[in-house]
Amino acid sequence: xxxxxxxxxxxxxQPVILAxxxxxxxxxxxxxLIRRTAPEAGIVAxxxxxxxxxxxxxxxxxxxxxxxxxxxxxxxxxxxxxxxxVRAENPPRPLxxxxxxxxxxxxxxxxxxxxxxxxxxxxxHPLIPWEPQAQPDLAGRPVFISAGREDPICPLPQSLxxxxxxxxxxxxxxxxxxxxxxxxxxxxLAGLQRFLQSGDPAS
Numbered sequence: 001x002x003x004x005x006x007x008x009x010x011x012x013x014q015p016v017i018l019a020x021x022x023x024x025x026x027x028x029x030x031x032x033l034i035r036r037t038a039p040e041a042g043i044v045a046x047x048x049x050x051x052x053x054x055x056x057x058x059x060x061x062x063x064x065x066x067x068x069x070x071x072x073x074x075x076x077x078x079x080x081x082x083x084x085x086v087r088a089e090n091p092p093r094p095l096x097x098x099x100x101x102x103x104x105x106x107x108x109x110x111x112x113x114x115x116x117x118x119x120x121x122x123x124x125h126p127l128i129p130w131e132p133q134a135q136p137d138l139a140g141r142p143v144f145i146s147a148g149r150e151d152p153i154c155p156l157p158q159s160l161x162x163x164x165x166x167x168x169x170x171x172x173x174x175x176x177x178x179x180x181x182x183x184x185x186x187x188x189l190a191g192l193q194r195f196l197q198s199g200d201p202a203s
Contacts, residue, residue: 003046003048016094075106096196111141126159143171
């Protein structure tokens with residue numbers, strides 16, 4: 001499976017970072033952030049192939065917080081194929097991933113199925129309105145999750161439930177709850193940068 005994507009090879013000695021945009025974003029939403037955070041890293045940033053009234057997304061929904069679960073399963077499988085190809089193209093390099101909002105949700109769906117594809121993963125304002133099945137392969141996997149205390153799209157109780165679920169799987173969870181809403185705050189950006197840099201073999 002291929003996606004229209006932004007790619008930057010970076011240094012072979014550095015990780016590849018997979019960046020997944022939010023609803024209405026595109027493959028360039030986080031490229032400047034990655035270049036500031038990890039200037040030598042590789043970048044793979046796909047564009048969501050679903051259009052919601054002209055806004056790019058990674059899977060369909062039927063309403064706010066109501067997912068088309070069949071479409072989510074289909075597109076999670078396609079994105080997993082894409083990620084496997086990225087890993088095959090960069091066999092010795094760690095693969096880090098982060099997603100915001102809709103991008104965080106498709107990344108979470110991949111972690112529920114094949115967490116071993118990722119060396120570390122960050123979910124910014126994810127919304128998972130169901131409890132996933134147990135995933136023992138998450139044990140020891142570094143996962144960063146951020147949420148907004150007043151987020152109207154991703155209610156805090158569901159964010160806390162997801163943090164708890166990852167912790168129960170044995171993931172090495174780092175969480176950050178901001179006082180704001182659905183936007184990415186400065187503390188979140190700083191937390192994400194620390195999380196990505198902490199796995200940098202050159203750091």
